[in-house]
Amino acid sequence: MRYDFDQLLERRNTNCSKHDNNTVLFGSDDVLSMWVADMDFPVPEPVVDAIKKRAEHPVYGYTFPQASLYEAIVNRVDRLYGWKIKPEWILFNAGVVNGLYSAVEAFTHIGDELIIQPPVYYPFYSAIKNTGRQVVYNPLKEVNGRWEMDFEGLEKLFEVRTSFPARTPRIKALILCSPHNPVGRVWTKEELQRLAEICLKHDCLIFSDEIHCELLAPGVEHTATAGLSPEVQANTITFMSASKTFNLAGLATSYVIIPDAKLRRRYMEARAGRNSGNVFGYVATEAALTQCDDYLEQLRDYLYGNFKFFTEFINTRLPQLRVAKSEGTYLAWVDMRALGMDTLELQRFLREKARLALDDGYAFGPGGEGFQRFNLACPRSIVKEALERLEKAIKEL
Numbered sequence: 001m002r003y004d005f006d007q008l009l010e011r012r013n014t015n016c017s018k019h020d021n022n023t024v025l026f027g028s029d030d031v032l033s034m035w036v037a038d039m040d041f042p043v044p045e046p047v048v049d050a051i052k053k054r055a056e057h058p059v060y061g062y063t064f065p066q067a068s069l070y071e072a073i074v075n076r077v078d079r080l081y082g083w084k085i086k087p088e089w090i091l092f093n094a095g096v097v098n099g100l101y102s103a104v105e106a107f108t109h110i111g112d113e114l115i116i117q118p119p120v121y122y123p124f125y126s127a128i129k130n131t132g133r134q135v136v137y138n139p140l141k142e143v144n145g146r147w148e149m150d151f152e153g154l155e156k157l158f159e160v161r162t163s164f165p166a167r168t169p170r171i172k173a174l175i176l177c178s179p180h181n182p183v184g185r186v187w188t189k190e191e192l193q194r195l196a197e198i199c200l201k202h203d204c205l206i207f208s209d210e211i212h213c214e215l216l217a218p219g220v221e222h223t224a225t226a227g228l229s230p231e232v233q234a235n236t237i238t239f240m241s242a243s244k245t246f247n248l249a250g251l252a253t254s255y256v257i258i259p260d261a262k263l264r265r266r267y268m269e270a271r272a273g274r275n276s277g278n279v280f281g282y283v284a285t286e287a288a289l290t291q292c293d294d295y296l297e298q299l300r301d302y303l304y305g306n307f308k309f310f311t312e313f314i315n316t317r318l319p320q321l322r323v324a325k326s327e328g329t330y331l332a333w334v335d336m337r338a339l340g341m342d343t344l345e346l347q348r349f350l351r352e353k354a355r356l357a358l359d360d361g362y363a364f365g366p367g368g369e370g371f372q373r374f375n376l377a378c379p380r381s382i383v384k385e386a387l388e389r390l391e392k393a394i395k396e397l
């Protein structure tokens, strides 16, 4: 079927985090919301049908995932990434962030260190800090407008910690964002291989957050980190969900793939008693993974069109700004440092003058200052309106 992503969908008054919180979060209701990462598009029809069908049975009691959902995940991961997994490796969580907290608690101790590569999705910091662990930064490098991982920097982090006076390595895991929110990189197989080898060498687990893995620009391929080799597979915990691709975040259902039996057991013990997915999340996820390829294909085309429009507008009409080339995700990462504003000035300018609700770059950690993240998963007319607001505000500076 054809989906109409140009359609303006009224989301206000649905307790929608993105549009119903503007006054509280951005100081005014008169802002265009392009921040939190969900989409202003309807979900695919088979997902709605699956939820309706399940809703017809009037008991929504404790529920476990259906066998066909495990099968759907096994088949999809093989079909899209050539990674062969087993149903028993899959566990469900009430969202990827929820699952990351469990992983931090399962595989590290209070005081241990975990590496993240900023600028990066900000709940990675809280998952480490709020559980009493320490954040260690291996910042990305911007090389000719493209963001790259700093492998030498990563090696040095381990080296410093194994020499006098620290001696005892306390780095236990690296949280990888693949594809990377907010810079839009889809890491190549070679990059992931190099990262995985360094981590293996230093006994450092990889928590690979692959929630954006299906949102790819034309010609770009995602590599599942754990699919690289049996050794990497045994050292990697993979987080996935249908929620970004098919707009299901409110269903709070995601899955984690843990091939190593001992690690899986530890994970299960650590998160015991915590919620898993839910009755509607399970059926919705299965429908999304098995019946919605047409939606995904059209969505990718549309998002690519939005990126093209966004980038061309900025390059031609706002040349003082720079957009990172997007390989994946629906998030555009824009360098606004040339406006010469500090963090607070930029925040006020965007909210009060441009009337835009965006994600401030500084929140993504070191290297994010002076940048802004735009969520382009909305009708093109909204992208245009946002850019025109921004252009007008910049002209009036």
Ligand SMILES: Cc1ncc(COP(=O)(O)O)c(C=O)c1O
Binding pocket: 037, 094, 095, 096, 097, 098, 121, 177, 181, 209, 211, 212, 241, 243, 249, 253, 254
């Ligand atoms: C990299 C990344 N991980 C996790 C999440 C959130 O996942 P969940 O809602 O399943 O916790 C997001 C949402 O933006 C994200 O960008």
